[in-house]
Amino acid sequence: MKKNLLLGSAILSAQIIAGNAMADGVRNYLYVLGSSTIAPFTEEVAKRGKIKIPLIESNGTNGGIMMFCEGVGMDFGDIVNASRPMKKGEYAICQSNGVGDILEVKVGYDGLVFASNKKSKPMDLTRKDLYLALSKEVPDPACTESCENKLVANPYKTWKQVNPNLPDVKIEILGPPFNSGNVEVLAEAVLESGCNSYPWLRALRTKNEKEYNRHCHNIRNDAAYTEEAGDLIPSRLDASVDAIGIINYNRFKENASHLVGAKLEGVAPNYESIASQTYPIARPLFVYAKKAHISRIPGFGAFLAEFTSDKASGPKGYLLGKGLVGMSSAELKSYAADVKALKPMAAPN
Numbered sequence: 001m002k003k004n005l006l007l008g009s010a011i012l013s014a015q016i017i018a019g020n021a022m023a024d025g026v027r028n029y030l031y032v033l034g035s036s037t038i039a040p041f042t043e044e045v046a047k048r049g050k051i052k053i054p055l056i057e058s059n060g061t062n063g064g065i066m067m068f069c070e071g072v073g074m075d076f077g078d079i080v081n082a083s084r085p086m087k088k089g090e091y092a093i094c095q096s097n098g099v100g101d102i103l104e105v106k107v108g109y110d111g112l113v114f115a116s117n118k119k120s121k122p123m124d125l126t127r128k129d130l131y132l133a134l135s136k137e138v139p140d141p142a143c144t145e146s147c148e149n150k151l152v153a154n155p156y157k158t159w160k161q162v163n164p165n166l167p168d169v170k171i172e173i174l175g176p177p178f179n180s181g182n183v184e185v186l187a188e189a190v191l192e193s194g195c196n197s198y199p200w201l202r203a204l205r206t207k208n209e210k211e212y213n214r215h216c217h218n219i220r221n222d223a224a225y226t227e228e229a230g231d232l233i234p235s236r237l238d239a240s241v242d243a244i245g246i247i248n249y250n251r252f253k254e255n256a257s258h259l260v261g262a263k264l265e266g267v268a269p270n271y272e273s274i275a276s277q278t279y280p281i282a283r284p285l286f287v288y289a290k291k292a293h294i295s296r297i298p299g300f301g302a303f304l305a306e307f308t309s310d311k312a313s314g315p316k317g318y319l320l321g322k323g324l325v326g327m328s329s330a331e332l333k334s335y336a337a338d339v340k341a342l343k344p345m346a347a348p349n
Helices: 002-022 039-048 060-068 088-096 127-134 181-196 199-207 209-216 233-238 249-254 271-275 300-307 329-340
Strands: 031-034 055-057 079-082 102-117 137-139 151-153 173-175 225-227 244-248 259-261 282-290
Touching: 031 039, 031 060, 039 055, 039 079, 039 300, 060 079, 060 088, 060 181, 060 282, 102 181, 102 233, 102 249, 102 271, 102 300, 102 329, 127 181, 173 181, 173 233, 181 199, 181 209, 181 244, 199 209, 233 244, 233 249, 244 249, 282 300, 300 329
Parallel strands: 031 055, 031 079, 173 225, 173 244
Antiparallel strands: 079 282, 102 244, 102 259, 102 282, 137 151
16 A cells, blocks of 8 residues: 555656646747757748747857756756757757657758958868868978878978968968867868878778867868857958958858958859859858747747748748858748648657
8 A cells, every 4th residue: 555655656757747747837929949050040030921930049060059957947948049950969868857758840951151251362161271271280291201190280381281272371260169069170171181182091080980080170270270150250341451251151152242252162152052062161040949839828829830941942042142042942842741740850870
């Protein structure tokens, strides 16, 4: 009898805890976290869809996903804007904190542009050039034989030192903060590619991935690289002919009258090259939403439906006018159907 009472008490306690997790007050607006790249699109969707303007915290993809995964209830975010897919470890943290079903909604594409003042000398860069200019450590340029495992603090001061075909101007890069999703994209799409051009570094990945990441994922933190908010970079470039700023394509498009984008391995950053993923630093953009919150927040379902509508994200959608690179009609319809069905994402591989 005592055992049954204890069991009943435990079940009742669990039910009370579960109830409290959701019966934690009321909120009549969306609470959005994450990437500042997607924030302007989120605001536009709310405005055009006549949905109450969300509370938006632009705390970066990494920080946004971390907060999104903290729990379920009105004290936690409903949506996270992400400039990359959610990772396996992040999804696992969400699940361990009871977040449960998550909707993964691709909203379009973007690319990182290496922009400069239109008065500057145009550059055609490679990912190896950018690796040598950006990486915290590089293979020792003074080494002439038995150079494997010889890395030094980045000594390059000018672009010409990186590549004799580039201008003899100081390396001055204005880029995203080190804790942003954009830096992760730079590490994976640019620094890794440069690292892999050296066979001994490429081989290190299979031998010791942690050591490989330490050598190949870190951006230099000296005067050659300055962390800067993306919305301030265009004006900084106006004041400096030699500086290069790393900005999102939508911001580049807004400032195309006075900025020029460097080609990357011969491919110019434009709508077509990003949509086709032929531009080397093109990437998908996502919105992740908590299914458990959709019925609790007025306008949540309508917001997701509007984001995936042809009116917003189709070939003539208003978000494309704001700088979003759209998906194909088939891909957009697929995500719209998933949203309508409230289909949860599968665990990332």
